[in-house]
Amino acid sequence: MNQYDLIVVGSGPAGRRAAIQAAKLDRKVLVIEQGRRVGGVSVHTGTIPSKTLRETALNLSGWRERGFYGRAYRVKEEISAEDLRRRLLITLDHEVEVLEHQFARNRVQHIRGKASFATNETLAIVKDDGDIMHVTGKSILLAVGTRPFRPDYIPFDGKTVLDSDELLEIEELPRSMVVIGAGVIGIEYATIFSALDTAVTVIDPKSTMLDFIDKEIVEDFTYQLRDRNMKLLLGQKAEKVERLPDGKVSVTVDSGRRIVTDMVLFAAGRMGATDTLNLAAAGLEADSRGRLRVNPETFETNVPGIYAAGDVVGFPSLASTSMEQGRIAARVAVGAIAKEPQKYFPYGIYAVPEISTCGLTEEEMKERGIPYECGIARFRETSRGHIMGLDTGLLKLIFSLKTRRLLGVHIVGEGATELVHIGQAVLNLKGTVEYFVENTFNYPTLAEAYKIAGLDAWNRMGELPKEAPIATAQPLDTATTVTGAETATTEKKKAASK
The missing domain is CATH 3.30.390.30 (FAD/NAD-linked reductase, C-terminal dimerisation domain)
Incomplete structure (x- = not known):
């Protein structure tokens, strides 16, 4: 009863697409998810929440109409964190409902629990009640995603010094914010809160940002940010972050500049969520950021029968490409033909x-x-x-x-x-x-x-x-493909996106 053709660890974009693809090929599939509900990071703390927050902020603030009615225009004068959270919860409930329905109609089994390797073919699942069950798969796909990188020198408290997951749980909107990290996640949240009229300062040790984007586009983008009074401290490193007695936070950069702010968002990188998988028992090893190396065409790891897809394999770390990676990995894992994807992806x-x-x-x-x-x-x-x-x-x-x-x-x-x-x-x-x-x-x-x-x-x-x-x-x-993760172009973009 506990033997499967494909076991998928994680129900994010890569995991769900892989599971449904294998099920449509009449294979017995099990999905293991340690979160409270299916959907993974993408649904609960990543892609869907951040985009929902963005849309809510633009709608309630009247941002899109300010070209006609001026910068003082508002749809709702006083926007609260609860206003943002209300729409977020509705969206997340819908996403989970759709995913559970997809699993049900495709006869994909799913279990809530924490998985770890016992052997390269067997996983131990620790359930909420402490019970442990073992499952065996002809093939295993790791689609565990990533979590925010949290260095020891940052005094996270979940209220005034946060990572990108904790930001979704704030109780009130800050009047000012410092974002440490000018990568994709940092810039997205920085500009969303700027649209809510929060005074935002972005700090990053690199002198440039978004280096994998066409330079002319980045220059136009940067001009727009500065035009609305966002502060971009590029080429400067945040050396010290400390909470102050009055509830504010002080950030000191290596240039000697000190910024006092209501809130600090640390968004400088993510870690593969592989530390609890007992990879050694399966003969696997992750890199310093918890990511797994795979064959870029099949997504098979160095251990035959074990695959990995999605953010846990690194660039491009997009929900769209993760879905495609999961689909390809599942087809290869069950012995089906996997066509090469189109060369260009957005x-x-x-x-x-x-x-x-x-x-x-x-x-x-x-x-x-x-x-x-x-x-x-x-x-x-x-x-x-x-x-x-x-x-x-x-x-x-x-x-x-x-x-x-x-x-x-x-x-x-x-x-x-x-x-x-x-x-x-x-x-x-x-x-x-x-x-x-x-x-x-x-x-x-x-x-x-x-x-x-x-x-x-x-x-x-x-x-x-x-x-x-x-x-x-x-x-x-020709340009790089979704699966051509080791080409020169992709290597450059991988480095730029860290």
């Missing part, structure tokens, strides 16, 4: 404003020696942008001069994470600049920016002679 940063990117950056084009041209469109150039009251927003397209193919799409502004999928489709279908020039887009929409940027590039590139065929794609025109 990366979304749900800050205020949003950033989304797909394909090669201008810096990568230069490094690879690919002759190129860019086309730019600003949202204020579109009728829809005027209707929405947008003063900001930028879409950038990068084309190969040799093949005229689209090789990169980069967006900062309202709806960027939705708009990017048009560019993603053209990238994967090997479309050229002519597609944007000749295509018809709904009017008025922000998607018109693609036509404007396409025309901008086309004017610079010159019209293609009618008798000259479009060259076929060259090897240099």
